[in-house]
Amino acid sequence: MKRTGLLILAGLLLVSTPALATMLEVGVGAWDQNVKGDLYYNLYSKPDRADMEDDLDLEDDTRGIGYLKLDLPLLPSLYLGMTPMAFDGTGMMDDPYVFGDKTFLADQPLYTDIVLNHFDVGLYYSLTIPDFGLIKKVKMDLGVNFRNADLDVKVAGTIATDEGEVRARESENYTLVLPMLYGAIQITPVEKISLEFEARGVTLSSDSLVSLMGRAKYRVHGPLFVTAGYRYDYIRLDEDDLNVDCTVSGVFCETGVEF
Numbered sequence: 001m002k003r004t005g006l007l008i009l010a011g012l013l014l015v016s017t018p019a020l021a022t023m024l025e026v027g028v029g030a031w032d033q034n035v036k037g038d039l040y041y042n043l044y045s046k047p048d049r050a051d052m053e054d055d056l057d058l059e060d061d062t063r064g065i066g067y068l069k070l071d072l073p074l075l076p077s078l079y080l081g082m083t084p085m086a087f088d089g090t091g092m093m094d095d096p097y098v099f100g101d102k103t104f105l106a107d108q109p110l111y112t113d114i115v116l117n118h119f120d121v122g123l124y125y126s127l128t129i130p131d132f133g134l135i136k137k138v139k140m141d142l143g144v145n146f147r148n149a150d151l152d153v154k155v156a157g158t159i160a161t162d163e164g165e166v167r168a169r170e171s172e173n174y175t176l177v178l179p180m181l182y183g184a185i186q187i188t189p190v191e192k193i194s195l196e197f198e199a200r201g202v203t204l205s206s207d208s209l210v211s212l213m214g215r216a217k218y219r220v221h222g223p224l225f226v227t228a229g230y231r232y233d234y235i236r237l238d239e240d241d242l243n244v245d246c247t248v249s250g251v252f253c254e255t256g257v258e259f
Contacts, residue, residue, distance in 0.1 A: 023071035029254030031231060034060045035087050037246025039114065039153065041099045041172075048098045050091075052246060056112045057091035065252065071126060076143060079122030079182070085248060088113040097157070100170035104157035108165075114244070115152035116235060120145055120200075122182050137188035145182040145200050147209060150175055151237050151244065174239045178202050178209060192219045196229075206238035215254070223257040 035058055040049040052058045067081040090111045097104045104110055124143025131137070152173040159168045180202040188194040194217045201210040215229025232249040 023069070023258065025069040025256065025258040026067070027225075027227070027254045027256030028064065028066040029227070029252055029256075030062050031065050031083070031252035032060070032062050032250035033085060033087075033248050034250045035246055035248050037235075037244070039112070039246075040243045042241045050093065050097060050112075052087070052114075055091050055093055056110065057089040058087040058112065058114065059089050060250070061087060065254070067120075076123040076125055077141070079120065079124065079143075079145070081120035081122070083118050083120075085116040085118065086114065087116075097155075099153075099155045100172060102155075102159050102168050102170045104155065104159055104168075105165065108158040110155065110157040112156075113152075113154040115150055116244070116248070117150040119148040121148075122146070122200075124182055124184075137194075139186045141182070141184040141186075143182045145180040147178050147180055147200070147202075148175065149178060149209070149237070151239060151242070153242065153244070172239075172242045174237075174242070176207070176237070176239075178204060178207060180209060180211075193217065194219075196227075206236070208234065208236040210234040215252075223259050225256055225258060227254040227256075228252070229254075 035052055037052050038049055039052060039056065042048055050056050063084045065083050067079065070078040072078065090109050092108065093104070093106050093110055095106050097110065122143055122145040124141045127140045127142070129138040129140060154169065154171040156167065156169040158165050180200045182200050184196065184198040186194055186196045196215050196217060198213040199211070202208070211231070211233050213229060213231045215227045217225050217227045219225045228251070230251050232247065234247050235244060237244045
C-alpha cells in the first residue's frame, strides 16, 4: 500500500506538471555496484553475522538507473529516481548460520540473494547563487525525498533433519517508505560543462540511508548530454530480526536530454 500510494503521487505529479515546467531533464545510465558489509539475523548472535564478501561471496553487479527532474515556477520542483540493486553469490560459513527458522550447516555451500531496489520521489526548491570571483552559475537545490526501499533476502543451504542433511531455503522481505533530506549543487563554469553533487540522508530509529553522488556533465549538442560520476550509498536496515549493514559504491555513466 505504501508503494502504491507513492507511485500514484508520482504519477499525478508527472501528468499534471510538465506544461508548467521551466526545465525538464531525463537521464538513463548504468551503475557499477560494489557491495561491502554484513547480513545478520538476530543482532546479538555473533555466529549469525555473515560478511557479504568473505562469507557470502556476493558478486558485484552493474545495473541500469534512471531519473527525471522537473523545475517548476513557484511550486516545488519534482525529482523521480529509480535504482535497481541486487546481489547474489554462493559462499560458505565457518559456523552454523541461523536465518529465519532454519540453521544452515557450516562448511556447506550457502546461496544468498539480496535485493535492495529503491524508488525516489523528491520535492525541492532551487536557489541561484550570485557569481563570486571564478565561481559562476551556481544553483542549489534543497528539499525532501521519499524513498520506497525494498529489502528482500533469500538464503539456501544445507540443514540437518531427523532424516539427515537436506537442502532448504528461507526468505525475508520488507518494503519501507522513508523520508530523507535532499540537497544538491550544480556549478557550470562553462556553457557545455557542469559539475553536480547530490546528497540524501535519514536516520530513523535503527534504519539509516545515505546517498552521495558526484557527476560531471557534458552537453554534447542541443538538449543531449552525457555524464560520468561516482555514487556511494550507505544502507542500514533493521527489520524485526533481519539486519543489513552495507555500502554500495562505484562509478556510473548516463545519457539524457534537458530542455
